[in-house]
Amino acid sequence: MITNEHVTKVYKMGEVDLTVIKDLNLSIGHGEFVAIVGPSGSGKSTVLNLLGCLDKPTEGKIVIDETDVTQLDTTALANFRGENIGFIFQSFNLIPVLSVYENIEYPLIMIQNLPQEERHERIMKLLDDVDMLDQKDKFPDQLSGGQRQRVAIARALVTNPKIVFADEPTANLDTKTSNQIITLMRNIQQEFNTTFIFATHDEKIVTEADRIITIVDGVITDDKRIAS
Amino acid sequence: MKNIIKISFRNLLRSGRRTVLTSSLITIGVMFVLVYAALSGSFKAYMVGQITDSMLGHIQIHKKGYVASIDNLPLDKNLNKKQIEKITGILDANPYIESYTFRLKLGAMFSNYVSSTSVRLNGIDPKRETQTLPLFSSRIDGSDASSLQEGSILVPELLAKGMDIKKDGTIVLVATNQKGSVNGLNFKVAGTVETVSGPGGRDGYIHINDVKKLLRFKELEVSEVVIRLKDVSHLQKAMKMMKPLTLFKNQKDKPMFEVHTWEQLSPFYNIVKMLNIMDISIKIILISIVLISILNVMVMSVYERIKEIGTIAAMGTTPSTITKLFLTEGLMLGIFGTIIGSILSYAVVFIINMIGITFSFGRQSGLTLNPVLNINEVLIVSVIVIIISLIASISPARKAAKLNPVDALRQN
Numbered sequence: 001m002i003t004n005e006h007v008t009k010v011y012k013m014g015e016v017d018l019t020v021i022k023d024l025n026l027s028i029g030h031g032e033f034v035a036i037v038g039p040s041g042s043g044k045s046t047v048l049n050l051l052g053c054l055d056k057p058t059e060g061k062i063v064i065d066e067t068d069v070t071q072l073d074t075t076a077l078a079n080f081r082g083e084n085i086g087f088i089f090q091s092f093n094l095i096p097v098l099s100v101y102e103n104i105e106y107p108l109i110m111i112q113n114l115p116q117e118e119r120h121e122r123i124m125k126l127l128d129d130v131d132m133l134d135q136k137d138k139f140p141d142q143l144s145g146g147q148r149q150r151v152a153i154a155r156a157l158v159t160n161p162k163i164v165f166a167d168e169p170t171a172n173l174d175t176k177t178s179n180q181i182i183t184l185m186r187n188i189q190q191e192f193n194t195t196f197i198f199a200t201h202d203e204k205i206v207t208e209a210d211r212i213i214t215i216v217d218g219v220i221t222d223d224k225r226i227a228s
Numbered sequence: 229m230k231n232i233i234k235i236s237f238r239n240l241l242r243s244g245r246r247t248v249l250t251s252s253l254i255t256i257g258v259m260f261v262l263v264y265a266a267l268s269g270s271f272k273a274y275m276v277g278q279i280t281d282s283m284l285g286h287i288q289i290h291k292k293g294y295v296a297s298i299d300n301l302p303l304d305k306n307l308n309k310k311q312i313e314k315i316t317g318i319l320d321a322n323p324y325i326e327s328y329t330f331r332l333k334l335g336a337m338f339s340n341y342v343s344s345t346s347v348r349l350n351g352i353d354p355k356r357e358t359q360t361l362p363l364f365s366s367r368i369d370g371s372d373a374s375s376l377q378e379g380s381i382l383v384p385e386l387l388a389k390g391m392d393i394k395k396d397g398t399i400v401l402v403a404t405n406q407k408g409s410v411n412g413l414n415f416k417v418a419g420t421v422e423t424v425s426g427p428g429g430r431d432g433y434i435h436i437n438d439v440k441k442l443l444r445f446k447e448l449e450v451s452e453v454v455i456r457l458k459d460v461s462h463l464q465k466a467m468k469m470m471k472p473l474t475l476f477k478n479q480k481d482k483p484m485f486e487v488h489t490w491e492q493l494s495p496f497y498n499i500v501k502m503l504n505i506m507d508i509s510i511k512i513i514l515i516s517i518v519l520i521s522i523l524n525v526m527v528m529s530v531y532e533r534i535k536e537i538g539t540i541a542a543m544g545t546t547p548s549t550i551t552k553l554f555l556t557e558g559l560m561l562g563i564f565g566t567i568i569g570s571i572l573s574y575a576v577v578f579i580i581n582m583i584g585i586t587f588s589f590g591r592q593s594g595l596t597l598n599p600v601l602n603i604n605e606v607l608i609v610s611v612i613v614i615i616i617s618l619i620a621s622i623s624p625a626r627k628a629a630k631l632n633p634v635d636a637l638r639q640n
Contacts, residue, residue: 081543096242098238107544
């Protein structure tokens with residue numbers, strides 16, 4: 001459960017203050033599949049960064065499951081992200097020196113510090129879920145874009161996060177691969193009851209979403225739920 | 229930690245060529261320092277050994293004021309019987325001392341009946357002299373030093389050549405004692421004695437009893453006491469135990485004796501000091517090489533990996549883990565360079581010893597250097613390089629840790 005109260009984000013551009021998000025009030029429940037849409041520069045990514053605890057609002061409060069994340073310092077925020085949040089990026093952002101298996105293992109070792117057996121079990125299950133078991137020893141530069149995004153999805157989910165944020169996850173993929181990836185995320189969302197929040201232009205994601213939030217110039221102009 | 233090392237190591241492999249270049253820079257630096265230290269250490273040890281073992285000994289005791297006027301070999305600053313007894317009492321109780329010997333030195337006229345010149349004579353006890361100065365015998369040509377008989381002389385090589393003096397020839401020595409009485413005696417030439425580096429070009433040797441006769445002393449007097457230590461590295465400890473000697477006062481309430489180490493007596497010690505300073509300078513150069521190369525590489529690897537840093541930060545890697553990742557990377561560069569450098573240094577030193585590099589010093593030639601890599605030296609250099617690698621990585625690592633994930637992810 002995420003609640004935002006009167007969240008405003010102002011960037012300083014030299015002398016000028018640029019208000020990117022104005023008085024945002026938003027509440028997203030568990031297991032929602034939410035698409036945030038809007039024209040380029042409307043503030044979609046900023047909203048995603050704020051909700052994803054990567055950035056702090058200039059004003060207002062963001063509460064995720066009773067934790068006021070605006071009160072946390074850098075290290076506490078990093079730990080909070082490591083425990084509760086997963087990210088999927090437009091350009092996949094896998095760690096090039098680690099194999100597929102090691103990329104998925106990374107957050108379990110470096111952030112959550114889980115024992116070996118539990119790690120192995122979780123990774124193998126997720127590799128199976130994203131259909132990448134036979135590629136587990138390859139390195140990112142040996143994979144196609146779609147395969148990389150599958151690994152990135154597995155990496156985002158391996159920590160059992162409550163919320164997964166995906167910023168344009170299909171923008172670098174062809175239509176067929178995009179559709180596979182969206183279906184994959186939808187299936188996982190239903191299996192784990194994970195909240196998925198997208199910033200996207202992709203029509204397919206928008207049609208799959210339970211809820212579509214439109215942002216224009218830092219203000220929510222439309223927020224509609226689609227009955228499934 | 230194992231995983232931090234794994235990731236850092238793979239990141240070093242990823243930019244393999246750069247890693248090899250930087251490590252080899254450190255390797256070459258470490259190698260130069262170690263090989264230089266081994267060579268200069270061998271040179272120092274050789275020269276110090278030559279000087280102390282063939283001429284100076286490790287410590288010398290004189291009557292106060294003798295060393296200041298040592299060039300005229302004053303006879304009025306000799307130690308008398310009572311003073312010698314005081315000294316031997318203290319020396320015999322000192323556990324660091326291996327042996328000691330007495331010398332009675334004087335300036336005399338040296339003549340082969342055709343021409344004459346001045347000579348510095350050392351009256352020695354041959355047995356004790358060879359015991360205290362193990363290399364003394366090696367300087368002598370034509371005779372066994374320990375069996376130097378009364379009535380015979382070891383002529384300095386320079387004089388022997390210049391005046392065409394042959395073994396078993398006869399020469400005459402003329403000397404004046406402190407009362408002004410002149411005396412001359414005939415001596416048989418037992419052999420010649422080579423000079424060592426430093427003073428001593430005109431030093432001849434006769435038996436100490438002959439000096440007594442030549443100068444018409446009633447009882448034995450001694451100009452200097454030469455001491456050999458069991459281990460020269462205990463020089464300062466041995467000196468401490470000599471302290472009581474400096475407390476003896478004469479009738480004027482001035483100190484009676486003076487005690488000098490070889491370092492104070494030999495001008496070569498200044499060369500040793502200079503070599504030590506060069507040792508330090510070359511180490512400072514090494515430190516700069518390591519500092520600059522690692523700093524440069526680490527700054528570059530932070531810049532080219534900004535997006536990656538943003539990714540792991542977004543996933544929840546704490547700033548301190550990110551710092552550790554980059555510190556480990558820099559540290560590993562330093563460690564690789566040091567290990568390879570040390571191994572190569574051992575190889576180079578081995579090769580130098582196999583080839584055998586010879587050098588000349590003063591009038592001596594054909595001295596062979598046998599450099600030895602001191603394990604302490606290797607450890608000191610390694611520790612310095614590794615600490616400097618760590619220091620050089622601190623600033624880039626902190627920069628990486630401080631990156632804001634949002635800004636970092638925006639980079640391409």
